[in-house]
Amino acid sequence: MSEDSEIYDYIIVGSGTAGAVLARELSGRGKKVLILERGQYVPLKESVYTFGSIFSEIPVADKLKGAVIHAAGGSSAMYLAVMDEPPIDAYRKLGIDLQPAYDAMRLQVPLAPLPDALMSPQTHRMREAAVAAGYDWKKKLMLIDQSKCSGVYNYDAKWKALTFVDEAVRQGAVLKCGALAERVLIEDGRAVGVECRIKEGAFRSRSVRFRAARVVVCAGSLATPLLLRASGLPNVVAAGYYIDPSFTLFARVPGLRGLDSFCGTMEMTLEEGIVLKDANVHKFPFLMFMPRYMQFSRMFAYPEHLGITVMAHDEVGGGLSSDGRYHKTLDAAVFDKLARGERAARTILERAGAQDVFKAPMFIGGALGTLRVGSDVDARLETRVRDLYVCDGSLIPENGRVAPTLTLLCLAKYLADTLTQTRNAPAEAEAVSA
Numbered sequence: 499m500s501e502d503s504e505i506y507d508y509i510i511v512g513s514g515t516a517g518a519v520l521a522r523e524l525s526g527r528g529k530k531v532l533i534l535e536r537g538q539y540v541p542l543k544e545s546v547y548t549f550g551s552i553f554s555e556i557p558v559a560d561k562l563k564g565a566v567i568h569a570a571g572g573s574s575a576m577y578l579a580v581m582d583e584p585p586i587d588a589y590r591k592l593g594i595d596l597q598p599a600y601d602a603m604r605l606q607v608p609l610a611p612l613p614d615a616l617m618s619p620q621t622h623r624m625r626e627a628a629v630a631a632g633y634d635w636k637k638k639l640m641l642i643d644q645s646k647c648s649g650v651y652n653y654d655a656k657w658k659a660l661t662f663v664d665e666a667v668r669q670g671a672v673l674k675c676g677a678l679a680e681r682v683l684i685e686d687g688r689a690v691g692v693e694c695r696i697k698e699g700a701f702r703s704r705s706v707r708f709r710a711a712r713v714v715v716c717a718g719s720l721a722t723p724l725l726l727r728a729s730g731l732p733n734v735v736a737a738g739y740y741i742d743p744s745f746t747l748f749a750r751v752p753g754l755r756g757l758d759s760f761c762g763t764m765e766m767t768l769e770e771g772i773v774l775k776d777a778n779v780h781k782f783p784f785l786m787f788m789p790r791y792m793q794f795s796r797m798f799a800y801p802e803h804l805g806i807t808v809m810a811h812d813e814v815g816g817g818l819s820s821d822g823r824y825h826k827t828l829d830a831a832v833f834d835k836l837a838r839g840e841r842a843a844r845t846i847l848e849r850a851g852a853q854d855v856f857k858a859p860m861f862i863g864g865a866l867g868t869l870r871v872g873s874d875v876d877a878r879l880e881t882r883v884r885d886l887y888v889c890d891g892s893l894i895p896e897n898g899r900v901a902p903t904l905t906l907l908c909l910a911k912y913l914a915d916t917l918t919q920t921r922n923a924p925a926e927a928e929a930v931s932a
């Protein structure tokens with residue numbers, strides 16, 4: 499075990515959405531920042547090789563797995579860029595005011611619904627059908643730089659956390675990739691650093707200790723509880739989590755001349771806890787999914803395909819067993835919701851003139867809310883260990899379920915402001931209950 503001689507102001511574990519914002523904010527304010535990222539720095543492009551090398555899955559419920567992306571920039575490398583407004587009220591009840599951070603962040607990222615001109619023929623067809631069926635089919639906010647969209651779809655136009663990581667590094671932050679944080683070092687009740695396994699080539703690695711005045715864990719909603727537990731914090735994931743199970747129906751509209759499409763640009767709430775979403779994916783994932791589902795003939799008919807996703811809110815539950823495995827059993831109510839959503843989705847497809855419907859296997863939007871503000875962290879996002887903070891998808895509250903990225907941009911900005919005490923500190927920081 500070697501000891502790094504530098505002492506940093508902050509160690510940030512994980513360079514995904516939250517870690518990237520935090521690193522950019524803190525390094526921009528002259529703080530000495532070290533980012534530890536277990537994935538590699540991969541030039542981002544949509545290819546089987548790139549995505550294959552950064553994608554992995556963790557079982558989270560019954561037979562369902564949560565996708566995790568290990569790369570500098572985290573999950574935003576593969577996300578859809580569909581945004582929800584942050585659940586400001588839900589956080590306010592927890593003593594966190596995200597509004598100033600939201601006001602600031604929305605000026606720094608390309609946040610807007612897509613104009614009709616950038617929506618594909620499939621998206622238009624689905625909107626017409628949903629509206630004709632009487633549904634309130636609405637545009638979503640997207641994190642897309644529209645100036646980069648000459649045709650309809652462009653992977654490079656999606657905002658990615660890697661751009662903020664790059665900016666942090668230009669501002670002086672140190673980024674170590676292939677650096678798996680194994681334990682937060684805690685001395686006399688406070689975090690003082692991180693023990694890390696650094697990859698050196700394909701088969702070798704070495705352990706290194708890094709020291710800092712503060713440690714912020716931004717490893718993602720599934721990895722963060724594991725790291726906290728490995729660091730000696732008890733009772734993580736004590737209150738369960740939610741996964742919002744979903745499935746997609748694909749169907750053919752003979753004669754439709756579809757184009758590569760941004761996915762998820764429109765959606766509707768059918769009833770409380772049931773959401774239907776435009777799932778007109780672009781060609782690359784379509785060609786990856788169809789063979790996986792044994793739907794070989796569809797591969798040659800991408801332009802004729804429509805996709806619609808049904809998502810239902812599940813009850814919070816499940817946990818993390820002593821051997822480090824997540825477990826959760828879905829109850830009957832969520833399957834009822836999915837069935838009601840499926841009926842509405844089939845109605846929309848029928849209205850769109852689609853036939854030959856194929857129901858793809860269930861997947862999850864993510865496992866979120868694995869930790870709680872109020873018990874795992876206080877309103878300053880500090881754990882019961884002093885100088886040890888958490889900021890990532892683990893803290894998206896159950897009563898504020900959203901596509902998490904925009905909320906995490908704001909939560910990380912809020913934390914940076916709180917840590918550097920510029921503004922926006924919690925009015926009343928709540929003590930973490932023992």
Ligand SMILES: Cc1cc2nc3c(=O)[nH]c(=O)nc-3n(C[C@H](O)[C@H](O)[C@H](O)COP(=O)(O)OP(=O)(O)OC[C@H]3O[C@@H](n4cnc5c(N)ncnc54)[C@H](O)[C@@H]3O)c2cc1C
Pocket residue numbers: 511512513514515516517534535536537565566567568569570571572573574576577578579580581582677678679680716717718719721722725762864889890891892900901902903904906
């Ligand atoms: C296919 C897909 C589509 C999605 N689409 C959307 C969407 O349209 N809209 C939306 O809002 N959200 C979407 N999401 C979810 C969204 O991308 C994530 O919820 C969000 O990026 C989470 O950010 P984070 O900072 O919590 O974690 P992540 O972005 O997951 O970053 C965590 C980082 O920590 C690193 N890490 C983990 N453990 C360690 C360790 N021990 N040591 C060092 N590093 C570690 C990981 O390698 C990773 O880089 C999607 C996700 C996926 C997978």
